[in-house]
Amino acid sequence: MAEPLGGRHPRPDAVMKVAGSARYVGDLALPGMLHAAIVAAPGAPARVVSLDLEPARAVPGVEAVLAAGDVPGANLVGTIFPDQPLLVEDRVRMVGDRLALVAARTPEAAWTAAAAVEPELEPLPGVHDPVEALEPGAPVVHESGNLVRTFRVRRNAGGDGAASAPVVVEAEYRIGGQEHAYLEPQGCLAIPESRSRITIVASCQCPFYVQHAVARVLGLPLASVRVRQAHTGGGFGGKEDYPSEVAACAAVLAFATGRPVRLIYSREYDLQATTKRHAMVVRHRWGADTDGRLLFAEVESFLDAGAYVGLSTVVAERANVSAIGPYHVPSVKVDTHVVHTNNLFGGAYRGFGAPQVTWAHEATMDRLARAVGVDPVEIRRRNLLTGESCTTCTGQELPSPVLAGACLDRATELAAAWTGSATVAPSPHLRRGTGVALVLYGCNLHHGGQFLDRSSAVVILQPDASAIVRVGLTEMGQGNLASAQTVAAQALGLDPSRVEVWEPDTATVADSGPTVASRGAHSTGLAILDAVRRLRRRLDPVAAGLLGCAPGEVELADGVARVAGDPSRAVPLERVLGEMTARRIETIATGWWRSRPRWFDEATGLGSPYETYAFACHVAQVAVDPELGLVRVEHVAAAHDVGRILHRDAIEGQIQGGIVQAMGWGLLERLELDRGRLLNPSFTDYLIPTASDTPEISMALLEDAPGAGPFGAKGIGEPSFIPTAAAIRNAVCDALGIEIDRLPFTPPVIVDALGTAHPFADLLD
Amino acid sequence: MNLPVEAVLRPRDLGEALSMLAEDPSAVPVAGGTDLVVQLRARRRHAPVLVDIGALGLDRIAVEGNALVIGAAATMDSIARSAAVREHAPALATAAGQVGAWPIQCRATLGGNLANASPAADTAPPLLTAGATVTAAFPSGQRRIPVLDLFEGPGTTRLAPGELITSVSIPLDPVPAGARRVDRFVKLGPRREQIISVVSLAVRAALLADGTLADVRIAVGAAAPTPVRAPAAESVLEGRPPGGAARREAARALQEDIAPIDDIRAPARYRRLAAAVLLDRLLGEISHG
Known part of the structure; x- marks a missing residue:
């Protein structure tokens, strides 16, 4: 039996969902x-x-x-x-x-x-722009005013670098929101x-x-x-x-x-009323020396929260500390404003504020590269966090190894090795471009949400040596059942098919917090491992009795209990469970996990907002048809610092899905509003990518820097999304030789950006 | 969700269908329903009585005399795959194969695509360039309406109440000896499949042995209140080779032929530029064989 960890055993929910036997809320009815x-x-x-x-x-x-x-x-x-x-x-x-x-x-x-x-x-009177909402005399959404809160980072702000930097770039990025477009309303x-x-x-x-x-x-x-x-x-x-x-x-x-x-919900009401990725305005003023080494970064962001706070302050917390990316910057000043408007309801969406600020910092890095006259990859290499200079935006020191450079190397290698598209024919109308983007992703909940960072599990061993696992975090397609099953199977020495993980029920486990922040596999897995640890206090002595060894020598693998170092002395787990059942020994245990306390100062934004970090680098290769404004993403190379692979299909699925979803945000998806009313509340007019739009994807999964999760795993759900749109933006700008600073890059936006450079612009004079 | 429909009538033959439509002014014919059902569900259209014309044998595709005749209930999928359509009206086959997604193509019908009168109807430009006519039937007879005269405005046709499109007829106009028939369609949208055209364009002409174009017909979709022919661009190209200076002149003249608006799918400026680019490229492809 192959070890479950890192395998490709069938996801437990795959067949029922594909075959249509899984019953969703819409399938449930009662008399x-x-x-x-x-x-x-x-x-x-x-x-x-x-x-x-x-x-x-x-x-x-x-x-x-x-x-x-x-x-x-x-x-x-x-x-x-x-x-x-x-x-x-x-x-x-x-x-x-x-x-x-x-x-x-x-x-x-x-x-x-x-x-x-x-x-x-x-x-x-309403207000429909987050910058205008802060101007004097703007209509107020709540009597408390339109500014909900400002988050800040101040690290050597206003130091020498800001005054004397020889190269300074400024930009204002207008970044659109996004609908989740979940299949089930x-x-x-x-x-x-x-x-x-x-x-x-x-x-x-x-x-x-x-x-x-x-x-x-x-x-x-x-x-x-x-x-x-x-x-x-x-x-x-x-x-x-x-x-x-x-x-x-x-x-x-x-x-x-x-x-x-x-x-x-009807799809129309769902699109209008439910939360969306925040539309944001991000202003940058960044400076570097003549070699392109960053001296300072100033970022001011405005999140369009809509009419209610919802989770906007929490989203802003992540956006705030993610504002300068995986770069070493001596002087940092970040202001992140949460602003009320009468627009759509801003809320949680894969990446949680980080994709917007990442889009901005990666655009600025390319601007700086052009201003200094170095290659975009090279300017990143000169500024990335490394083993020597490893102070994050908030002044947090990261332990070695730091895989930012390794992710950049692996992704650029994969891009260079890509031999060209089988689906896009050569054409004189196309220009090709390459863009790179990196992310420093803080794993799990921000310091401000740490009180929720806990998880409960129950493991019940059955007399036939199968196991029921109850967890507090949910499966929504991302693979949490698969990762929980894998962790439990690995720890119990069982085949994954012998482990049944049930979807959460608040009457069976303690409050485990939300399934967010790429924390599902991490929190669920560690709680399961704790439960298994407690079970083994009762199981190991029974197995030791059967094996004739000390309890401390028992190990579980391949469906047996065996003597560590002497695998020929083994007894099937079914026999161990039979013995426990006969002796009426308790075969149920609870497990608990909570994150370690850490220091963070809200006033200065300094400290450790996250316990561990994951790096990722995406390189996008695009073919742009400038006359029609069409972008075909041909290839995305993705290198991820994943800690440890739990389930290979699940992690690859997350990366593929993140890339395609981010591509939709970057290129297609527009929430068109008229005074807060959505003008395109249908999938006829709110366009998301189809299978035929998906790029070829190459991946490198780096397991050299263990995280704090089960067996060293790190979250993948959000880092898989965050860099893609920025890489595509940079690739399109590389192809066209212009800067475009609003997302999404729909065909009219690209054609507009070309202005009179469009070869047919004179026809309209 | 239920549709606000009181009755769906299922006539046994065309005559009965026409009587039903004539007797009840609120009755609306339905075949594939791919547009109608969406409109009913969104309450954008009121049709308490539907008359199902999907099973009346109106789905034949055949050459009859000197015309290719396509039944109104022929599906987009059957049109896209029909050897006769691919031979005589290849632009129409291309257009039919790009309507919505394949499941839609298996339900949506040619008659419905025309009767729905969307400015973006994909089959309209190739039918306009082919000089097609629709046959509209009513209890006491039938008449033929050029597709050019069928559309009145967005969502409205010149069909009289109770009139039903039963077929579409495309004349088989042979090209002169030594000439080559050119019949092309292209549509544009922000993603590769499953799009409503932001602009669509059809070109039909004879490419003569001397390399010049004759009998040039151009039609544009989604760039005016109805699909339109482009007489200014056509006259620029008539008698000239499709390459060279004529390309740009035609793209410029095309601007007189269209009247796009800003809407949710694209601004007018984009539609104008895109129409010019599509025409320029089609002409380039034609001139390069």
Whole structure:
């Protein structure tokens, strides 16, 4: 039997999902179940003049119509700040704000009833740009003002370098948001039992967030709210905090009617109302010496949070400390503003603020390379963190080995070795370009979120030497079941097919925090290892008895317990478990993990925001058709500092998916707004890449710098996304010989950037 | 989600379908439904009664006399794969093979693509350049309408209430001896597949033995309220070789033929430049054989 670690054994959820037997929320129905719909505000901001719900109540099949006053507990959602009502009372702040909830016997009746309500709204002046929102006299979204918070880094700021740098580049980057485009829209099923307890089955990343939100709106103890994660058809951050709102709606209706209530969003409402990657404006002023060695970096960023705080402050925390990338910079000044507007709701999305600032710092590095007259790869090599100069943006010293340079080397080697595209024919209309981008990714939660950085697991060994594993972090397609299964199988010496990992249920494990920040495999795996460690205190003596050795000599591998150093002395684990069962020895154990405390000063932004870091480098090779503004990404070379590979298919899938998703953000995906209303709320007009747009991908997975995760693993979910769009940006600018500073690079943006240099521009004179 | 439709009528033959459409002014014919169902679901269109014309035998593709006749219910997939279409109207075959995704092509029909009257309808430019006519039937007879006269504006046609497109007829106009038929279609969008055209362009002409073009016809999609012919560009090219100076002159003249607007898919300026580039490139390809 091959060792599970680093293998390609079948992912446990693959067949059920591909074959269609996995049951998602939309496949679940219960007798008497009602369907929910939302009365949503069509415009914002506005004052609610009146809300007549009778037209909804008059629709046949409607069982309940609820307004703000009908919420039994607190009329409040919002994960961090109590600024967002479940149901609006008097003030609409964003398009899609909920005014009332409907439950009916069919989804059609529910949505028809919701549409029958015509709220009387008095429009108020809105604000739709995060920079303008901070100007004096701008309309305010909340009375507390539009500036939610500013995060800072000050390290030798204003030192000699800033005054005397011979080469200074400045730029303003306007970076668009992004829709998660998960295959399965938001949805959940709420099952009440009398009015004392409730079960929620939710498509979600963070069942414990949902548990808290439902307990709050129902006024129940946490213990009375059970949340089971349903199979979840994609999350990417879009099912981090938002499902709490969906579940709160369904739960309130379920308690009002006493019946199960299912709420499933239409794609249009999902696109309009749910969270998005933040649109950002990033301003740079960076200086270097004449060799291109960085002397100072000044970054000022504005995150468009939309009307509610949501997770924006947490996103900004990561954006703030990621602002200068994996470079050694003696003097650093970073300001990261979180700003309210009446635009879309900014929130969590794979990369969590880092992709935007990375896009900016990698654009600036290429600018500097051109200003100094050195190659973009060479200027990075001169500035990358190394074993000798390894002080991050926040002044954190990184332990050796530091793989930034190794990632750059491996990715550029893979790019150089690529022999050309089989799919793009040579054409006189195409110009080719190459771009490079690097990221320094802080693994797991930022210092500010460390109180959530914990994880619970339960392992139950069965008499037939199979194992049930209960975990607190979710599977949403990223491979958490596969990595958890691999870790448990490796630790127990079992074949992975003998380990069944079940999706989280808040009634079986302790609050394990959110499944975010590339922490799934890390947190889940370490909690499982802790549980196995505790189980072995009982298992090893039994095995030792059968083997005739000391308990400390027992090792588990290949489905047997054996004597370390003498593998011929072995006994099948099934026999060990049979013996434990016969002797009624406890075969269940819990496991727990929490991250180590560390120091970080919020006022200066100095310290250790993260425990460990992962580096990555992507090199994009593109073919640009400048006359039509079309970009074909032909090849992406990706080198990642992964610590240790747990499951090879899962990690490669993450990297491939991250690259394609980031390519969509960089080139295609536009959230077109008219005063906060999304003008393209469909996949007809919000375009994401198709399979035929995907580039060829080459990978190097570097296992030379162990992380703090199980067996040395580091997170991969976010670093796989973060550098790609920046590398593509640099490749396109390399091909065209111009700078383009707004994302996405849609064909009209590229053609516009060429201006009168477009060969047909004179035709329009 | 349910559609706001009260009844779907299933006539046994064309005559019954025409009676149903004539009797109820609110009745709308449906075949593949790939546009109609989306519009009904989004409440952009009101059609309480649907008349299913998908099973009336209107899907034949055949050469009849000196015309290629394509039934209104022929699917994009069958058109793209038809040997007769590929021989006589290759631009149409190309266009049909680029509508939406393949599952859409297996449902969407030619009659529906025309009746929906999108400015971006992919089959319209190659039918315009081919000089195609539609046959529209009504209970007491039928009439032929040039595709050129069919479109009135975005989403509207000149079909009378109750009239049903039953087929599309493409004349088999032979090219002069020694000449070569040129019939090309190209569409443009921000990704490689599954796009609604930002601009589309069809060119049909005879390339004479002396290297000049004759009977030049150009049509553009998604660059005006309806798909349009491009007479200014056509007259620039008539009697001239497709390469050389004529290319740029035609691209310039094309600007007079189109009237794009800024919309969610692209700004007008981009559409103008892109139309010029597409025409320039097609002419370049033609001149290089």
